[in-house]
Amino acid sequence: MARSEGIASWSRFPLHRPELFADLHRGEAALTKAMSANAKTFRPGDTIIFEAEPHSYVYWLRTGWVARARRMPDQRSQIIAVFLPGDFFGVKTVFLARQPDAMEALSAVTVEFLHHRQVLQLTRENPDVGVRLWWQVCEDQRRLHSWVAGLGRGNAEERIGAMLLDFRLRLHRAGLKTESFRLPMTQQQIADYLGLTVVHVNRVLRRLREAEMISLTRGRMVITDMRAVEQLARPIQDVFDRSAGLFDGESPNAEQQ
Amino acid sequence: MARSEGIASWSRFPLHRPELFADLHRGEAALTKAMSANAKTFRPGDTIIFEAEPHSYVYWLRTGWVARARRMPDQRSQIIAVFLPGDFFGVKTVFLARQPDAMEALSAVTVEFLHHRQVLQLTRENPDVGVRLWWQVCEDQRRLHSWVAGLGRGNAEERIGAMLLDFRLRLHRAGLKTESFRLPMTQQQIADYLGLTVVHVNRVLRRLREAEMISLTRGRMVITDMRAVEQLARPIQDVFDRSAGLFDGESPNAEQQ
DNA sequence: CGATATGTTGAGACCCGTCAATTAGGGTGG
DNA sequence: CCACCCTAATTGACGGGTCTCAACATATCG
Incomplete structure (x- = not known):
């Protein structure tokens, strides 16, 4: 555990x-x-x-x-x-x-x-x-x-980016797998977290999907272009998180749930 | 003190x-x-x-x-x-x-x-x-x-209202006078606090001044229509602060600074 | 297999941001 | 006491990101 x-x-x-x-x-x-x-x-x-x-x-x-x-x-x-x-x-x-x-x-x-x-x-x-x-x-x-x-x-894209990197980093620290992870939130809940509307969250997610930065299907999140997402979120990350990116396959020692 | x-x-x-x-x-x-x-x-x-x-x-x-x-x-x-x-x-x-x-x-x-x-x-x-x-x-x-x-x-008006009531309540709890109080922030700093631009903060402040809800001159803040400001801020206040309004002259026992 | 929640997309409106110019205020030196 | 400077405050015109409203598609589940 x-x-x-x-x-x-x-x-x-x-x-x-x-x-x-x-x-x-x-x-x-x-x-x-x-x-x-x-x-x-x-x-x-x-x-x-x-x-x-x-x-x-x-x-x-x-x-x-x-x-x-x-x-x-x-x-x-x-x-x-x-x-x-x-x-x-x-x-x-x-x-x-x-x-x-x-x-x-x-x-x-x-x-x-x-x-x-x-x-x-x-x-x-x-x-x-x-x-x-x-x-x-x-x-x-x-x-x-x-x-x-x-x-x-932050604007909508920056907030989404920051949210994803935050979840990813914390799951990693908890010893969970992060190449892909379950994101158990509806778009409405994501919107409530980001301070946006569902409609807008949906549009921005689509944009990121089309840019092949992320892939979110059936609650499973894959960050396909880590570099791009990091760049997206950078302006609103704190100085330390900004350099806390993970390398692929870094010591995940348990599957989530 | x-x-x-x-x-x-x-x-x-x-x-x-x-x-x-x-x-x-x-x-x-x-x-x-x-x-x-x-x-x-x-x-x-x-x-x-x-x-x-x-x-x-x-x-x-x-x-x-x-x-x-x-x-x-x-x-x-x-x-x-x-x-x-x-x-x-x-x-x-x-x-x-x-x-x-x-x-x-x-x-x-x-x-x-x-x-x-x-x-x-x-x-x-x-x-x-x-x-x-x-x-x-x-x-x-x-x-x-x-x-x-x-x-x-919250929108700009709600944020300003909530900010003012928060400062007022906290100064009161610290034992300071709150009928009027010094607000030692430039409009730029207020904007940075509220997540808005100076320009917009200025406009909203003017609106509140014209509605005779507040009066802010040379860094001195007077909430002239407490009821109205409370109503403004209410939607984004927490359940408890919502009923924590002060009555005028309630035990202020020191002048600020 | 229908029912209900969730996700998706479009059109138009609005709040707030951007850019830019002007005014007011507060200090300093003459 | 005025000329000057610099910051802060103020105002206008315009643009854009996000919201609202509404319709439709898809997924999930009993």
């Missing part, structure tokens, strides 16, 4: 302070132990956490994709973040009794979970646990920062 | 778990003690942290405004977040040696700071410190989530 190689796998995060890898690993080990008793599955479309309702659990996503979705009083909706296998989500539950967004399963999903009080309890016993979760929040925030830049300044 | 009233002031954050207020307060007290030795000032336009360069300090903003700004390889730039008095910033320095954004002073600024290793050391001695900083990251992220929704789905 993802991150099965121990401390070494943390080195996939090249920006981070290496002296913390051991702490992060210990924190993760403690969480693994504490959470493994509580597993749960969801089907595509299921709501894991409901908007604005009190909720008490922190989750660890083991398989499948999850979206943080916000619905506005009118019909608009925005997918604020997408979680991939290996991510923790709902960590803010430790501080917030309720949140304004719903967490929804984009695919079949397996999670482990832990009550927020136990999380805090664990953290007090073992600061590494806090460090690991705090780190997750920081990592999420880092992506969010890039995404704000993309939404604020 | 901001948050001088002790634990009670945490109740300004109505979503948060009250049982943590004491922990947060203790964490903040420990940080106050540790950081007060290190103060520094910056002038408007100064860069506090440079993009992509190694950096070792976590900051506590005491007075003034700070922007997290990202510049793209072409001319575009985006202000990803704005920090107000009382906020910690650069907390991710604990985990990341470098970051893709610059932190820039929007106004005259005073900060206190602490080396990231000392922060981690403090956290190990006193978990409340970690909780307090972790909390800050979560709070930042919460705002960021709303902002992603605004950038993705």
